[in-house]
Amino acid sequence: MANQTTYEYTEDSIRSLDWKEHIRLRPGMYIGKLGDGSALDDGIYVLVKEIIDNCIDEHVMGHGKTIEIKIGDHKVEIRDYGRGIPLGKVVDCVSKINTGGKYDSKAFQKSVGLNGVGTKAVNALSNYFKVQSYRNGESKLAEFQQGEIVNDAKIEKTSARNGTLIVFKPDDSVFKNYHFIPEYLEDQIWNYCFLNAGLTINFNGTRYHSERGLYDLLDRKTDEDSLRYPLIHLKGEDIEFALTHSNQYGEEYYSFVNGQFTTQGGTHLAAFREAVVKTLRDFYKKEFDATDIRMGIVGAIAVRVQEPVFESQTKTKLGSQNVAPDGPTMRSFVNDYVKKVLDNYLHQHPDSADALLKRILQSERERKEIAGIKKIANERAKKANLHNKKLRDCRKHYNDKAGDLKDQTMIFITEGDSASGSITKSRNVQTQAVFSLRGKPLNCYKLTKKVVYENEEFNLLQHALNIENGMDGLRYRKIVIATDADVDGMHIRLLLLTFFLQFFPDLVKQGHVFILETPLFRVRNKKETIYCYSEEEKKAATEKLGGKPEITRFKGLGEISPDEFGKFIGDDIRLEPIILKKDTSVNQILQFYMGKNTPDRQSFIIENLKVEKDLVEETL
Template sequence: MADQVANYTEDSIRSLDWKEHIRLRPGMYIGKLGDGSAQDDGIYVLVKEIIDNSIDEHMMGFGKTIDVKVSEHKVEVRDYGRGIPLGKVVDCVSKINTGGKYDSGAFQKSVGLNGVGTKAVNALSTYFKVQSYRDGKTKVAEFERGEIVNDAKETTTSARNGTQIVFRPDETIFKNYHFIPQYLDDLIWNYCFLNAGLTINFNGVKYHSEKGLYDLLSRKTDVDSLRYPIIHLKGDDIEIALSHTNQYGEEYYSFVNGQYTTQGGTHQAALREALVKTIREFYNKNFDATDVRASIVGAIAVRVQEPVFESQTKTKLGSQNVAPDGPTMRTFVNDFVKKALDDYLHKDSKTADALLKRILQSERERKEIAGIKKLANERAKKANLHNKKLRDCRIHLDDKKADEDLRNATTLFITEGDSASGSITKSRDVQTQAVFSLRGKPLNCYGQTKKVVYENEEFNLLQHALNIEDGLDGLRYDKIVIATDADVDGMHIRLLLLTYFLQFFPDLVRRGHVYILETPLFRVRNKKETIYCYSDEERRAAIAKLGNKPEITRFKGLGEISPDEFKGFIGPDMRLEPIILKKETSIKEILSFYMGKNTPDRQDFIIENLRIEKDLAEEVA
């Protein structure tokens, strides 16, 4: 150590060029890396950074169509805007602080502001091609990991003006990555909802919206379950859509300059405040704020000058003002909601009556469980002091002082039984991984009211461990991972837990926080190598690779896997299956099918999908 201190000279100072820095510290530019199992993983940020540039062209009035193709490991985006000026094609994708976004006259309210996005995609791709078509001429440049490999001369072309980008994310940085179609589908739809009239052709399918955020809420909700028709309000640089449902929790979709701010920010906070204030004044009643917002589903999109985000990935807005010399975000949103929503409710008495009924229902429900909630919370507070169910970690998602990468890595494993809990507890990372142990099978809470969350000790303790009683703002873990055996009992526990989350905390699932842990079914090994297999297909491939009759072990439960082995399955490369709610998924219908009475439909489904343990054993043999 003394030698190292003594040798600290000018030679110790190293200056990285742009691509080296991006590749060494990718999280600074695109947030977390991930393998594609989470909606905000890096590979989706790469896709978004490229499409954002095409969207900015569309917003400026150039190009009504964008073509996007995403295959297993390749992304192509072609727009029909003005095309990058041919003399700047190479600079625009390979020189930090070079771009058109600094000219605020050209891009007043654009998505990308700092000229970094495309360069990050270039540096983090094994192959990157940019081609600009402009006024009968075209220019191509190709790169590998940010290094230029082909700088072609300008040639003539008959193609329409615009820009094409093709890239392949680098597998050495995004390990075992895969694109989940539903996440890409949501991404493309959001662009269309925020740019009514734009058409995106995604993998040969046309995406188009005429009514903007009205269409977004129609797609994201079960329209039949809405308590009143969607209220759609539009103004200069602001658009809002909202309604109330019968589900628990609040649900918001917020956007700034076309960017989906998944973690909200000043605009979303202003909307929540403005709705309560306006509704209280309209009905001239001092409703509790939680009663007004209970079961609300809303969307807000604002366009601001020089937005300030809390990270490079722009998932949370930090701007206090809508423009450097303009009103505060709070005043801007509040003034708009106060006038537009008040006018709407005065004109539509049916909606006003339905809205009042929903608020009064929430008020009744809150008062009904107030007594039991108080008792349950006192019990939970005592239990938390010596909560044997929870082996907590040191860092939490809501710990603002902690490093962002560590906060994003926070995980709560929900396990069954002592043996599985013991294996995970011994092999986990105590900094960011916590374990919550279930005692047997949890209660089937299908069709129950929220009262059951407080009456059932296990559910109440889980709610407190997650810190979600009053919404997701204080959520303590980024990922909630159901880690049960892949047998009949384990599957049943998964269903019971998903019923609990979908029934009482649907936002947790909608925002992509709930996962299933995939653990290996087989271990195939010889004296030189061990391969863990997650499917029968992988098992066959491992046998073929190792040859000469390797030893095959079938894991029947998590408790059979030693802590040393388990370390690899819950490490940075762990396999997680996200729980995704699709457009056609009605929470009410799915819970009724799986957790309701044993209907003939469900009996047929079980028979059709039955797989007997004996069949698997024969395959292994």
């Protein structure tokens, strides 16, 4: 204690940050986590969303039916055809906190953005930011760098249509090694169209448009061959929902408030889940277990709320208890509507009602069948958890109620002791956990959930992730499959993905599952070492270093020393997200890769087979 440093607390200790300094110092307060774009909730997508939200608010108010979006590797352009920012306030609207047109609810009823921060955050976190407003034959342009204005142009005459153009390049010193993943952007854009009937978005030359709203959303998200009955789609004033049941395990929901995709749900989703259970119990006149009713459900709920209260600036979870300041509670509003219209629908469509009942009864039977083995397996897992050699846990978790590090949490699923040993020694013990597999896991394709409890390794993995009772308890933001890039490693990847897609598809659909990319080569001379993830990178590194550098080919994760491994799972970690594309059928893809040795798969292997000679020629 004698050597402890003390600091004077004086007037000089107090400092005030201007708006852009505060955003750049604490970006997480404004856009959530940073990230490199490999996760769908990374900050670069929030930047895009903040600008589009303003365009959507104009559309909702009846101004502008088209939005033009162009996004390259590092540049975003968004043009709407609304009223345009009032020309005298263009600079203020993108550079002064608490300046905007959405504080007066008469101007923007049921808007998404209410706090005047979003566009300013985009400005402050961009290397380059341009705003140009077109309004009644005149135009005003301003340009910024990291929030500092560099060009405040005079108002000029124009023949362009009314509206606003925003161009920005995210700051690569804040978003390190970032890149936009087109599939994430496409999902984001589709959601805007589903929630705003009649809106057209042109994104990188492709037109996105929806006429049936949430019906189109579920139609896009579900496999037609797995549905138990046709999609139910019901729409009222300020509320819309779509619903069906599939053969998959778990529950899958998409919830929206004022056109905003609330990825973490909130009061409206909680009310919807409750309302469906209550309505079906009343309709069938039986107190079914809630888990049996919701097993296999795929649903979407959208509400419009006056002055919504979100739990963070990123607006991913609704906190509002009421539909309007003096209106009904969210719970009663959703419950009353769902009870009325869903009950009517089932009476009018007895075939759907019968199919839905069969799905509930099937879930009930399966739950009772595994009840005995589930109890034994859970007791075994509890004992194993006390001395679980498979899991080296971290200190922070995704389901922590608070904490700045929860979004950084991840678990590496590895094969063998050598690989798990290297990762364990080099990991960040605060946020990175390791689960070690013993050999190859079971191919669980076409098996029932009973196998999750009968197979000790699957049961321990399920408990490590804490997903037995749904996604709410998930302990890690990212589940990272870390296997060798050889034939056996690829096979283990497929077996794990089969396990997740078969029994916990929400993990994949909600963007939680990744593949760890590790370097294939190390190229070095006496002065510099470069790690390469492909043949192309190896060639570039060899040319850069010149002469005859030493080239090492890593054959497995166990060959990489813990000191080296720390460089690949730290700030510069490369993760490849597992993304299900819109035309991907889970049943078909599992059948193709993990089913019996079909002629189709044999033909695919033969057509794509490459011998060593071909691979050598490709690298020359």
